[in-house]
Amino acid sequence: MAVIDLANPTRFINFVNRALPWFAAATAIAFAFGLVLTMNAPDDYQQGATVKIMYIHVPTAWLSMMCWGVMSVAALGTLVWRHPLADVAGKAAAPIGTAFTFICLITGSLWGRPTWGTYWVWDARLTSMLVLFLLYLGMLALYWTAEDPGRGSRAAAILALVGAINIPIIKFSVEYWNTLHQPASLFRKGGSAIDPSILWPLLIMALAFTLLFFTLHFAAMRNEILRRRVRTMQMMQAQELAGAQT
Amino acid sequence: MNLGPHADFIFASYAVTVFVIAALVGWVVLDYAAQRRVLGDLEERGVTRRSQRKGDA
Amino acid sequence: MSMFFAILVRDMRLSVRVGGGALMGALFFLIVVVMMPFAIGPDLNLLARIGPAILWLGALLATLLALDRLFATDYDDGSLDLLMMGRMPLELAVAAKAIAHWLTTGLPLVIIAPVLGLMLNVEMRAMGWVALTLLAGTPALTFIGLIGAALSVTLRRGGLLLAVLVLPLTIPVLIFGVAAANAAIVGPAPFGPPFTILCALSLASFVLGPFAAAAALRHGLE
Numbered sequence: 001m002a003v004i005d006l007a008n009p010t011r012f013i014n015f016v017n018r019a020l021p022w023f024a025a026a027t028a029i030a031f032a033f034g035l036v037l038t039m040n041a042p043d044d045y046q047q048g049a050t051v052k053i054m055y056i057h058v059p060t061a062w063l064s065m066m067c068w069g070v071m072s073v074a075a076l077g078t079l080v081w082r083h084p085l086a087d088v089a090g091k092a093a094a095p096i097g098t099a100f101t102f103i104c105l106i107t108g109s110l111w112g113r114p115t116w117g118t119y120w121v122w123d124a125r126l127t128s129m130l131v132l133f134l135l136y137l138g139m140l141a142l143y144w145t146a147e148d149p150g151r152g153s154r155a156a157a158i159l160a161l162v163g164a165i166n167i168p169i170i171k172f173s174v175e176y177w178n179t180l181h182q183p184a185s186l187f188r189k190g191g192s193a194i195d196p197s198i199l200w201p202l203l204i205m206a207l208a209f210t211l212l213f214f215t216l217h218f219a220a221m222r223n224e225i226l227r228r229r230v231r232t233m234q235m236m237q238a239q240e241l242a243g244a245q246t
Numbered sequence: 247m248n249l250g251p252h253a254d255f256i257f258a259s260y261a262v263t264v265f266v267i268a269a270l271v272g273w274v275v276l277d278y279a280a281q282r283r284v285l286g287d288l289e290e291r292g293v294t295r296r297s298q299r300k301g302d303a
Numbered sequence: 304m305s306m307f308f309a310i311l312v313r314d315m316r317l318s319v320r321v322g323g324g325a326l327m328g329a330l331f332f333l334i335v336v337v338m339m340p341f342a343i344g345p346d347l348n349l350l351a352r353i354g355p356a357i358l359w360l361g362a363l364l365a366t367l368l369a370l371d372r373l374f375a376t377d378y379d380d381g382s383l384d385l386l387m388m389g390r391m392p393l394e395l396a397v398a399a400k401a402i403a404h405w406l407t408t409g410l411p412l413v414i415i416a417p418v419l420g421l422m423l424n425v426e427m428r429a430m431g432w433v434a435l436t437l438l439a440g441t442p443a444l445t446f447i448g449l450i451g452a453a454l455s456v457t458l459r460r461g462g463l464l465l466a467v468l469v470l471p472l473t474i475p476v477l478i479f480g481v482a483a484a485n486a487a488i489v490g491p492a493p494f495g496p497p498f499t500i501l502c503a504l505s506l507a508s509f510v511l512g513p514f515a516a517a518a519a520l521r522h523g524l525e
Contacts, residue, residue: 053259107259114252134471145460154522155454173475219274226281
């Protein structure tokens, strides 16, 4: 089966039905590996064992940005090719991205308490993640308020692309603002010189989270396709009933 | 494994992560079951989509 | 080009007549700024220090609230459909509407900001700088908000959804606007860099806003 065949929703559902167990198994194996490596990873000489939070915090930060990327690509598919599967892909990605950003914020805050002495510091990276979280919530609000799924996805696609242009600008301005108000970040998460003993567990965990993202995304896309089918069928049923009465 | 003085924070981070991911998985699984159920109901009542009708004929 | 000015003049006329909301934004701005000392306390030193920030935040909220009307009335009476079918590119028509909107709601904010600054104990000399940053920054707010207004009109939902969508996108404008104002008044940092970045944001949103808003209208109202 060629990749292009997947563009048909029914074929996509068949593909997901077959591929999902494999994806789930790969995710579980990657997490098992990653967690064992994480447990055996050495402590940081400055931060002690709290560096173990990094193995969740950093991959979820990467993925929350990648998820907006996925939504932007889907947005192009919606606006340029008007592809129904692209609508579905964008809509299914939004809640997953929100959840990953949420995990990133909470773990960042829990990491901050032992390191900075307080749960929240207006640190540049944490603050940009917070703004990203707000953008995700706006996206969810847009999907919730849209009555017509087609209209909702087109509006969401515009917002995704505007956000994709804006996110780098927001990151840049938050960093500028941060240097304005405090001299320097208290510590750098993952500078250029990461020891391999920390890097490997981090990469495996990042792989595991990426696999988890795609597993969830495919499953959520399948749900969304089914939901649209239910909607069409209910509308046709209503039409038939109305037609029978007149 | 010795987690040092801040073990609570590490446990809390992992617990939050597990909880959120479990919620996501639960949402996906329950949503799938619900959609399948409604779809099954509709098909039982003889409602079909246009593409399926074409296939029958 | 004459059609461009025709839309511009029409929108400005509509907004200053009965039922138009031209000065409502300025009134709202006044009230927000008056509310601040009640929340913070009448300490003049503190007010002088955070005055520019209060003025910027008030201008941001006032611009945002007025955006609701940008497309809603035209959508209700059908003139939006005429604009979409017209010969002029929709991007230009949308830009004309946004400029008219800024002239009637953004510019009054810039003009009354120095008066409100007096109440916040901001120095006379500094007020000129704050007004200058507002003059450079409020177009960016209008043009970013234009996208949100177009999106919310296609979904037939205004108000809070618009605010939720637009506010995070305006964070860079707020940061550089307040930074430039503070740099001019107290800061050791030079005024130039944040102010030029603020102007760049305005110019960029001037390009991006109409295109995104026109795309939102085209895709949303078909």
